[in-house]
Structure formats: structure tokens, C-alpha cells
Amino acid sequence: xQKVQQSPExxxxxxxxxxxxxxxxxxxxxxxxxxxxxxxxxxxxxxxxIFSDGDKKEGRFTAHLNKASLHVSLHIRDSQPSDSALYxxxxxxxxxxxxxxxxxxxxxxxxx
Amino acid sequence: GGIITQTPKxxxxxxxxxxxxxxxxxxxxDTMYWYRQDSGKGLRxxxxxxxxxxxxxxxxxxxxDASREKKSSFSLTVTSAQKNEMAVFLCxxxxxxxxxxxxxxxxxxxxxL
Numbered sequence: 001x002q003k004v005q006q007s008p009e010x011x012x013x014x015x016x017x018x019x020x021x022x023x024x025x026x027x028x029x030x031x032x033x034x035x036x037x038x039x040x041x042x043x044x045x046x047x048x049x050i051f052s053d054g055d056k057k058e059g060r061f062t063a064h065l066n067k068a069s070l071h072v073s074l075h076i077r078d079s080q081p082s083d084s085a086l087y088x089x090x091x092x093x094x095x096x097x098x099x100x101x102x103x104x105x106x107x108x109x110x111x112x
Numbered sequence: 113g114g115i116i117t118q119t120p121k122x123x124x125x126x127x128x129x130x131x132x133x134x135x136x137x138x139x140x141x142d143t144m145y146w147y148r149q150d151s152g153k154g155l156r157x158x159x160x161x162x163x164x165x166x167x168x169x170x171x172x173x174x175x176x177d178a179s180r181e182k183k184s185s186f187s188l189t190v191t192s193a194q195k196n197e198m199a200v201f202l203c204x205x206x207x208x209x210x211x212x213x214x215x216x217x218x219x220x221x222x223x224x225l
Contacts (some may be wrong), residue, residue: 001171034213043202043216044118044155051211086152090214098143098162098206099170100214104154 002027004091006103007022015112020078023089023103026070033072034064034091036102047074049089080109114139116217120202124179124223131190133220135203141215142208148172149200149219158201161186162208193224 001086003026013019023033024083036044044048050056050063050072064076089103116137120179125131143162147155148164148169157170159178167178175197177189200221204214 018146032211043218045216046213049211049213088155098160101157102155
């Protein structure tokens with residue numbers, strides 16, 4: 001079964017700090033990756049995508065992809081209390097399949 | 113912009129009952145999904161559909177049926193509700209192609225008595 005594993009399970013950082021979230025896929029055929037964020041009581045919302053090796057920066061958020069090691073990470077600079085949420089890594093295989101697999105999530109708490 | 117509407121928002125049923133959740137999207141997206149989320153955990157794929165009248169099983173399809181009779185709607189039926197199925201069911205849609213993101217509804221919370 002194709003899987004996406006996330007770590008850590010939960011993470012606490014002070015306001016203004018750096019949060020680093022990790023994701024490892026089980027299948028080398030996973031080629032397209034997304035990070036989603038879910039605030040309590042809401043549906044998940046896409047935060048950013050990354051499809052090529054290297055870094056992708058969007059504001060305070062930087063995603064990093066290393067396809068050789070099947071590893072994706074998300075770094076949140078200058079963390080804010082509003083960043084407190086459940087973060088999911090999601091992956092899709094190359095080719096025609098529309099199947100999108102999500103990880104178990106990392107619960108981020110940013111304390112003021 | 114568009115929106116995904118899930119009904120009902122809360123559904124209470126009896127063990128053994130057949131229960132149906134509905135999802136409507138006005139994005140005009142091709143692909144729709146149903147995921148199950150247990151108590152703040154990860155999302156597990158139940159069914160997805162890449163076009164009207166198409167159905168594809170996810171990893172958690174046993175015990176569920178789905179129906180996509182129109183492009184804009186996707187229904188999920190719990191065939192026989194069990195007590196360990198208290199969860200939030202999330203519907204999502206996506207434009208076709210390799211790189212489109214998912215747009216989610218707010219979820220339907222199922223409680224089985």
C-alpha cells in the first residue's frame with residue numbers, strides 16, 4: 001500500500017520561531033507533493049505545492065523536495081499563533097492516476 | 113471562486129443503518145473525492161471519481177458505496193453503520209491534470225449510537 005509518513009506527530013514552537021515539518025513517501029513513483037493546512041472545525045486548504053527537486057519559497061513558507069531520498073519538508077519562518085493547525089503532506093503518483101494520498105499529519109502549536 | 117457544500121453537516125444514525133452523505137461543487141471540476149478523518153488524524157481515501165458516472169476505489173472502500181450521477185455532485189453511502197465509524201467525512205474536488213490542488217468542503221460529522 002502506498003504511504004506517506006509525517007514527523008513529528010506534534011510540534012510546539014514559540015511565536016516568531018521556525019517550525020520544520022517532515023514527510024517521507026514509500027513509493028518512488030510519487031512525483032507531485034502538496035502541503036495542506038487544516039484549522040480546527042474546517043476542511044483542509046492547500047498551502048503550497050512542490051514538484052521539482054530543491055526549494056520553493058512562498059512568503060514565510062519554504063518547501064523542500066528531494067526525490068532521491070523520497071523526502072519533502074516544510075519550514076515556517078516567523079511562526080504566528082494563527083499558524084497553529086494540523087499540517088498534511090499529500091502525494092500523487094506520476095501518470096494518469098488521480099489518486100492522492102495524505103499523511104497522518106503534524107499538529108503545530110505556536111505559543112504567544 | 114467556487115464552493116463545496118456537504119450535507120448534512122452532522123448526521124446521527126443507529127448501528128446497522130444505511131446512511132448517505134451528499135456533496136455538491138460549483139467549481140466545474142472533473143474529479144471528486146471522499147476522505148474519512150478520524151478524530152484529528154490523517155485523511156484516508158474512500159472513493160474518487162474522475163468524471164460523471166466513474167467510480168474508483170480508495171484504500172478504505174469496504175463498507176461504503178458511492179455515486180456520481182452528475183459532474184457537480186458526489187454521494188457517499190455507509191452501507192451498515194458501525195460504532196467505530198464515528199468520523200468526519202470530507203469531500204473534495206480538483207480540476208483534471210497533473211498538478212491541480214484539492215478544494216475541500218467543511219466536512220460531515222457522523223455519530224453512530
